[in-house]
Amino acid sequence: MxxxxxxxxxxxxxxxxxxxxxxxxxxxxxxxxxxxxxxxxxxxxxxxxxxxxxxxxxxxxGLIDTHGHIYQYVTGRFGLDPDMVGVRSGVTTVVDQGGPSCMTLPGFRHFIAERSETNVLCFLSAYLVGGLEGHFYPNLYSPDGVDIDATVRSAVANRDLVRGIKGHAEIGGFARWGIKVMEMAAEIARRAEIPLYVHFGQLWGLPESGANGEDADTILERVIPLLKEGDVLAHPFTRHPGGFVNAEGELHHVLQAAIDRGLTVDVGHGSHFSYRLAKMALAAGVVPHTLGADMHGYNTQVPEIPAPAGTPEEHADDENHPFKGQARFSLTQAMSSMMTLGLPLDYVVKMVTTHPAKMLGMEDSLGSLAVGRxxxxxxxxxxxxxxxxxxxxDYRVIAxxxxxxxxxxxxxxxxxxxxxxxxxxxxx
CATH class of the missing domain: 2.30.40.10 (Urease, subunit C, domain 1)
Structure with missing residues (x-):
């Protein structure tokens, strides 16, 4: 023939x-x-x-967005239509970061992954509840809300879809429960033999009793020893406490050693991103490996989905939700940000093609225009x-x-x- x-x-x-x-x-x-x-x-x-x-x-x-929130409806007002974030934004693969859990993964597969034109993957939440609106319900994210065995089984049985685990290392959680949840998340990722993607930067707010003796500037150095080669440190340029730059405006001393032993860094752009802190971190030599846009319902538009039952009254109205007025983001605009900050185009292309393909363990199928792919x-x-x-x-740069x-x-x-x-x- x-x-x-x-x-x-x-x-x-x-x-x-x-x-x-x-x-x-x-x-x-x-x-x-x-x-x-x-x-x-x-x-x-x-x-x-x-x-x-x-x-x-x-x-x-085809661009790979390593940080999306696309479990629409199930994750409340965070979850976006996957094709709006994906193919209709010029992106062919989107990785949902922590939307589904071991309990809700079957729904994610059936209603999101299988019905989307976009190639959809996920990092499974370490928490049974998955990616609910945690800033409203922080108590759902305690150690009691983690089932290590069940999450490992789910990740291993769904390897085609689950490419990693999502955990949160932030002062609100540490002030409530210490480092226990992060230890559990790291164990899940080790046993499942997949990467752990770690959120840094305050997210859920502090309990009424304050920080309970916890210091946001110690979180990074306490969490990094739990991590293995291939794990991912997210939000290096966060504007919130607990990120790569401490309260004194200095880059944490443990970062370079962590990168040298095989940990990687994902921008996780979105609402946390700060040009001011990005300039400081890049000047100190911390160059991210991958570039997730972190688009969700709060930084793309005022969500139309009603606030869930039990939402604090001051946040129940869309006009008063806690992320109102945020700048919009997309993966290609995040690429533009990186170039404006001085990274060359050829490296930025790697951040959304070959580097994430390696992070996902999918170099043989993603991130290349080789004949036959x-x-x-x-x-x-x-x-x-x-x-x-x-x-x-509201820090502005000229691109x-x-x-x-x-x-x-x-x-x-x-x-x-x-x-x-x-x-x-x-x-x-």
Whole structure:
């Protein structure tokens, strides 16, 4: 049988950047049967059923968002429609961070992963309740709310979907229960032989009795010894207490040694991100490996889902919810932030392709435009000018280069970047 030479789709004339294969230059990409069939200097348009001119655009392996909140409805007002965060934002793979638990994973598989056009994965919550609105219900996140054996069994039995465990190392939890929950989360990840993704930065607030003798600036150095190679330190640039920069404005001394022994760092952009602290950490040599956008219902729009029963009265109305007025974020805007902070484009592309593929243990299937791979491709506009980017401290930077999603291919199927939750460019 003669192998067909024609292509279903030809992406012509874009700048192809694929760190996995070492390609960076103007190339044509041919797609056939939902897979990459060719990456070449020039492919005749007559050889393709459809040709799309992508001149002046970036053509990248399908972007991987390592930090999403897409367990819609089940995680209250945090959970977004997965395709709004994914393919309709130019992103082909989204990793839900801690939405499902061992109890709720079957629903996540059936209603989210299997019904989404986006390739959906997850880091399983260490807590039985999963990713509920913890700032309203912190007591659900005590050691009594963790079942180590059940969570290990669930993670091992669902390895196709569960690529890691999510835990929280933050002052609100430490003030209530000390380090016990983090010890349990680390044990789950060790026994399941998957990474542990650790949230740093205050999240749930302090109990009425205050910090109960706990100091947010000691959390990092106490948690790192629990972690193994491949575990992930998240929110390095958080504006909240308990992050990489201490109260004196100094980078924690234990970080470089942790990175040297194989721990990695994920930006976890979203509501925690601070340009001011990012500049300090980057200047001190802490360069994140991966770039999760951390989009959720509070930093994309005022949630339409009603506040859950038992919500404190002052937060029950959407107009008064605790995240009101936050800046919008997306994965491509987070990429623009990293470039504005001085990281080169080729490294930023690695942060959303090859590096997360390695973090997920999926280098053989994600993060590459190699011939024969599933045709997950993200096409971005590379816009030049002067644009205002701001964080939730209302700290503003001027970006001279803004990456914006044009469309993506997910297994060869095209999706335009028309998500209504994408941030709009603001000219300086």
């Amino acid at each position: 003669v192998e067909p030479t024609g292509y279903d789709l030809l992406l012509k004339g874009g700048r192809v950047i694929c760190p996995a294969t070492g390609v960076d230059g103007i190339r044509d990409v041919g797609v056939r049967g939902g897979r990459i069939a060719a990456v070449a200097d020039a492919i005749l348009p007559t050889s393709a059923a459809q040709t799309v001119d992508v001149s002046g655009k970036l053509v990248l392996p 599933v045709a997950d491709v993200s096409v971005l506009d590379d816009v030049r000018g002067r644009f205002v980017l701001r964080d939730n401290e 001279e280069r803004l990456l914006q999603p044009a469309f993506c291919l997910r297994a060869g199927k095209r999706f335009d970047a028309d998500s209504p939750i994408l941030p709009q460019a603001i000219a300086a």
